[in-house]
Amino acid sequence: KPVQAFVRVKPTAAFPQDMIKFGLDNKSIDIHIDRDARGGFVNNSHTDWSFSMDGLLHNTSQDQVYEAVAKDVVAEALRGYSGTIMCYGQTGAGKTYTMTGASSEYKHRGIIPRAIQQVFKAATESVDLSISVHISYLEIYNEALGDLLAPARGTRATPLAVLEGPQGVCVRGLSIHHVSHEEEALYLLFEAREPKLTAEHALNKNSSRSHCIFTIYIGCRSNIYTNLEGMNSRITFIDLAGSETLRMSTPAGQIQRENSYINRSLSFLEQIILALADPSRDHIPFRQSKLTHVLKDSLGGNCNTVLVTNICGDAAHVEDTLSSLRFASRMRWIRAEPVPNITLEQEVSVKAWEDEINxxxxxxxxQDVLANRPCVLHKPLSSTQRVAIKSQVYKYLRGATRRIDIVNVRQVQEVFKQFKAILSQQQEEVENKLRSKYILIDKEELAAGSEAGSASGSDLGFVEKLREEALEPAAPPPSPVPAEKEDKKSEEQIQKEKLVSSAPERDLGGSEPPEPQEESPTKAEDVEEGANEQDRADSEKEHSKPPAGEESQ
Known part of the structure; x- marks a missing residue:
């Protein structure tokens, strides 16, 4: 939603109705300025301007101003939404009166005292919520930060600095005071107003020469449901120093220097507002001044922002009035997206989970009572219970029992844990037994070795076969055979021994042995033919021999 902008008109004895006119809807204001005769006959300067606001506060009381401007912002802050209320205008237009009021009469109190009253009234009436309140008061004078609630407010021994962190912008060294009731907060507020830097000005006898930022920090916690998250919000009240042209204020010396700082910081503030209103801008120059840096989290963003523009209902100040209305109109261009500031503290979270578990x-x-079941303690298992479950698991594996007593999920988890431990133990025992009897070879190493010797896989298989035969027990001696068969067998044995002797050489040397030279087919046929002729000659001799009986005759 857009930033809300209200205009409050300071009443005067001679209100220029011909120059300042209010709309019938009480939300628009028209300004008319006659052309200056010194501009000549050709004068193209504007003479009429029209501005739309969220409300016009003319001839209204302090109570009516608070109802229109701040009441909803404070109510939203009690629900976790941060808020900002800022007063802007020329010197003597009534900014400080609107913000803090007059201490002479109770009915003239301003926005800040009434907001404090609303916060503590809500804290008193709320039974379900516990509300804590803290306050701080910051002053920016000539680009220097000051703590109005510090123990030694007159001195600035401890320099303050604007820092940015995960929680946003904060002022290091700024004192934040806890207040328990309304009177204590009001006492700190009005006591801090006394040493505020003021000076006698041509437009105001008690002109504020510094920007003042009063902040109320609100923390809400539930008294009933401890599992609810907490809410931390804050309301920032900004009383800006007066803006005026040098020709109207007729400054001299120190006042001229102060006006220079004031106008420069307000100019930077207007640049920030123009940058925030432009959605195409990627960078917002908040660090140009201390004022804009401190207000980084208060301008738009995630908080409710309201601007009160104070103008003087006097014809002599119509140009300053026009400048203030332009500022208010630009402020309405800013879009804000308020979100609740919900915090989750660790201690609150732990306590909430403990209550939920109980x-x-x-x-x-x-449920156990309604189902007539024995009461089960849903707590972590003790060492005694773990030992009992382990014993039951061992009995179940040995067959000594057919069931394991289980009454809750923790026992189920412990049973599976014991089964897993027993399985791991058995695997380890089996592996140790195998290692004691056999040489275990890793499959990957075996595959790597087989690839290295894949050039002659048949020779390796033959070698393995010979090794198996060598490990077998010795066979009984063979029966005697004829000489010719023995000679024939000896040749085959010689060939086999050659292969046996060559295979290990190849296996150990890593290179393939030379192939045995085969005999030529002609030589083999001659040997075979000679053996056949010898057999025929022997058989003829046996047939030609006469029997033993014939020789005796």
């Missing part, structure tokens, strides 16, 4: 345990106990 509640669930009571509900389980009630």
């Amino acid at each position: 509640l669930l345990r009571r509900e389980l106990a009630l």
